[in-house]
Amino acid sequence: MTSLERWLEQATRCLSAESAAQVRSEIREHHNAEREVAMNRGANGEEADRLAVAALGDAKAANRQYHKVLLTSAEAKMLRTGNREARAICSRTWLKWMLLAAPVVALAASSVLLTRDEIAFSRALALGGITMGVVFAGPFLPVYTTSRARVYRFAKWTLLAATFCLVFAANTPKHLWLLASCLWIPVWTEWTRVSIRRKLPVAEWPKQLYL
Amino acid sequence: MHSNTRYMMNFKGTLPSLILQALANGPCHGYRIAQGIKARSKGVLDFKEGTLYPALHKLRNEGLVESYEEVEKGRARQYYRITKAGRAALAKDRAQWRELSRAVTTLLAEA
Numbered sequence: 001m002t003s004l005e006r007w008l009e010q011a012t013r014c015l016s017a018e019s020a021a022q023v024r025s026e027i028r029e030h031h032n033a034e035r036e037v038a039m040n041r042g043a044n045g046e047e048a049d050r051l052a053v054a055a056l057g058d059a060k061a062a063n064r065q066y067h068k069v070l071l072t073s074a075e076a077k078m079l080r081t082g083n084r085e086a087r088a089i090c091s092r093t094w095l096k097w098m099l100l101a102a103p104v105v106a107l108a109a110s111s112v113l114l115t116r117d118e119i120a121f122s123r124a125l126a127l128g129g130i131t132m133g134v135v136f137a138g139p140f141l142p143v144y145t146t147s148r149a150r151v152y153r154f155a156k157w158t159l160l161a162a163t164f165c166l167v168f169a170a171n172t173p174k175h176l177w178l179l180a181s182c183l184w185i186p187v188w189t190e191w192t193r194v195s196i197r198r199k200l201p202v203a204e205w206p207k208q209l210y211l
Numbered sequence: 212m213h214s215n216t217r218y219m220m221n222f223k224g225t226l227p228s229l230i231l232q233a234l235a236n237g238p239c240h241g242y243r244i245a246q247g248i249k250a251r252s253k254g255v256l257d258f259k260e261g262t263l264y265p266a267l268h269k270l271r272n273e274g275l276v277e278s279y280e281e282v283e284k285g286r287a288r289q290y291y292r293i294t295k296a297g298r299a300a301l302a303k304d305r306a307q308w309r310e311l312s313r314a315v316t317t318l319l320a321e322a
Contacts, residue, residue: 030260057259070268
């Protein structure tokens with residue numbers, strides 16, 4: 001393995017295949033130009049290689065920088081597979097209508113409970129219905145701009161937090177462990193999406209990144 | 212240790228502006244941007260190329276530069292050009308830098 005290959009190996013560690021290929025291509029291009037200049041100044045092939053690789057700097061530092069701006073393999077995987085559920089739902093009409101009907105059923109149940117003076121249950125069910133509605137209707141809503149996406153995400157997270165708080169009411173602090181164990185997956189997913197949003201230009205965002 | 216370590220530390224945050232400035236005169240590929248900055252600063256701002264490309268990717272993600280491929284001497288090269296938003300960002304950076312450098316110069320002159 002040449003010193004350039006070793007450098008590239010370190011600099012592209014954990015990057016997605018596409019990002020790694022992009023880095024390899026631009027760094028090789030740069031290395032060749034640097035090598036050519038060194039050889040024109042009288043260095044032999046080995047010396048020119050050494051100088052060109054030295055000019056690239058620390059591969060680990062470059063890897064850290066690349067991680068901030070290019071997709072990692074985990075993020076690329078999430079982009080590939082993260083839309084599976086929405087696609088599965090959208091492609092099955094019965095499932096789509098069932099999920100869209102769930103919030104309506106919850107709201108209807110909430111109004112029935114309200115007539116029976118079960119105010120606490122009714123309130124929690126109403127909020128749960130609205131939250132489900134917002135989450136399930138996401139793929140069908142016209143959220144195609146960054147400002148609409150911000151509004152949608154704000155509504156989604158606020159409703160989700162409000163539902164949990166309302167369900168557990170005064171016992172929320174006691175049940176924080178339950179909240180944490182239920183919410184860590186959506187929070188982790190959202191965190192990864194935030195990172196992807198920063199790395200991809202808005203023009204290249206798939207629908208899932210808006211939600 | 213590199214003789215320019217102190218400059219390097221201060222230089223890090225200004226790299227995106229320097230890249231935009233280098234591209235303001237016309238499209239360039241990565242190597243020429245690096246050499247241009249080094250030459251115009253008379254060797255003071257000599258940075259490692261491993262940091263140039265991540266900065267270029269960031270600028271592209273933000274829509275401040277665009278990239279395209281062009282063949283030069285039979286080799287395909289990635290060229291970058293500044294966008295309208297990039298020019299606006301550069302003008303803003305220039306104004307901020309002037310203000311900052313004026314303030315620092317005043318303070319250092321007082322010492």
